[in-house]
Amino acid sequence: MKKQIDFNSAKEARLDEQIKKTMQRDFPLPDCVDAAKNTAFAQIRNKQMKQEYANGVAQKQKDKRRLRSAFVRGAGGLAAAAAVFSVVCISNPALAANIPLVGHIFEEIGSSLGFSGNYSKYVQPLTEENLIAASEVSESETVSETDGDAAAPVSDSAYSKTVNGVTMTLSEVYCNDAALYLSLLIESEDVFPETFTDQMGKQSLNLYDSYGEFSYNSEKIYLSNYLDGKFVDDHTYAAVLRIDLQETNTGMEREKFEDAKKEFVAELLGMSIEEVEKDTDAAYEKAAEALGQEVLYDNLSDVGGPSFMDYLTEISIPEEFTVNLDIPMIVGTLPQDQQTRPEMPQELLDEYHAGLVENGLGDMVNDMDVYKNFTDEQKQIEHELFTQMHRKYNEMYPEAAQYPSKYENWWLDGPWNFEISVKRNHEDSVVKEINDIDENGLGVVSVTKTPFEITVETQEPDISQSPSGAGYFVVALDADGEIMPYGSGGRINVWAIQDRDISRVDIYLCDYIEYLDELKVYYWSDTYETDKETKTFKQLLDERALYHTEVTFEEQAE
Secondary structure, eight states, X not given: OOXXXXXXXXXXXXXXXXXXXXXXXXXXXXXXXXXXXXXXXXXXXXXXXXXXXXXXXXXXXXXXXXXXXXXXXXOHHHHHHHHHHHHHHHTOHHHHTTSSSTTOHHHHHGGGSTTOSOOTTTOEEOOHHHHHHGGGOOTTOOGGGGOSSOOOOXXXXXXXXXXXXXXXXXXXXXXXXXXXXXXXXXXXXXXXXXXXXXXXXXXXXXXXXXXXXXXXXXXXXXXXXXXXXEEEETTEEEEEEEEEGGGTSEEEOHHHHHHHHHHHHHHXXXXXXXXXXXXXXXXXXXXXXXXXXXXXXXXXXXXXXXXXXXXXXXXXXOSEEEEEEEEEEEEEXXXXXGOOOOOOOHHXXXXXXXXXXXXXXXXXXXXXXXXXXXXXXXXXXXXXXXXXXXXHHHHHOGXXXXXXXXXXXXXXXXXXXXXXEEEOOOTTOEEEEEEEEOTTSOEEEEEEEOSSXXXXXXXXXXXXXXXXXXXXXXXXXXXXXXXXXXXXXXXXXXXXXXXXXXXXXXXXXXXXXXXXXXXXXXXXXXXXXXXXXXXXXXXXXXXXXXXXXXXXXXXXXX
């Protein structure tokens, strides 16, 4: 990193101690790196070296840098030592492999991840040697056997790309039965902008509009691409990208679907298939207009047409595969005090409230109790008025409707492209086929435990069969009766294990509305610690859930 440097302000002994603390962090430096570090210290102490460095680098760095890391503040000489230390190691690839953070990102941030844990046993460094030898790894080898002294990271080829002064380096890979994990380092020549910190103390970045092309799936898979990581300093962000494998194992019979869509349009417009195919775009525009739509959506089942859901197919994920990762942009969210989104104009608010009054809905200004008592028809009227207000707002401030928005975000343009070879690792994973389905069609098909997550596949009847008609909510409790963290919904549900006791997991299917409006509220209430002395959350679910099963695992190894 380039920093402002004051060489005359630090004593030799203090400088050594500061650098030693910085470089070692939570783990000792290897002997070879320690030797290089000492060489760097000696060079820094040399008066001529100081002067040359000050004239050649520090003079170029005129703007003051705001520092996020406390150990950097007030340690001017530290940056010079780090710079020379980097030069020594970069010139020797054998040393570079041992430098934090590349090759050690999971070790650095694994305990703070949402899907947290000790990844060191499972991850594999992404190196030139691994790239070449990926197809040669025998089935009997485990990741832990190759996770000794890492080989030299690729500098600017397979796993490291620099675009517009921003270098993205893929560091390590781990793929279990539930997810693909990739650690990465983002380094910027310029200081990263200030970034919003959430209630968990995290500053997440978004790999906006990124997608993966998986060798086993012909479709582009657009990713849930928020990074779980942290700023190491003003120029460096270390993170993990988690790709849920259930997002990648669905294909589509696209040609069959398009044929069904053309048949529907032909019947709707009284045309022949040949006429539709002669100018498909024009036919689709006419069909959309006839249906009162702006465009012809893929899911047309509500108006008697085909649904793309009927043409989806499940794909088996192979033991080894490749992923082509395309990342067009990195997006961060500005702190709230720096966000400048224009407020909703008063005239649009007045128009919205007048519409509510005109339709007999009252002036519900932020009163959710009033809204809860609306009929479905009243909610639809309110929704149309609300949508109309925001449509006019977006016409007044078109840039506010975009993402990223200059009012709320900062961003860095790419693209960064990588091809990654992946070998699935089943170590310490357990798959249990449950296949317990009750007379109502509710039940659990399977449960998978990896070192970091619990995955539950359920079977559920049509949502209209649920008591509220809104569907079902799947809940998992650990052995202590607490809700499992970081759950994701749907037919296949995933929860983080973190430090929970999952020797037993209780799985419940509840009515969606009842759970959100009543059951969940009981657990998260301020009085639950007292209330559970009379009735625990598990006891409440035992009474009111639509379905329950218990799954046991051997106790977690220490």
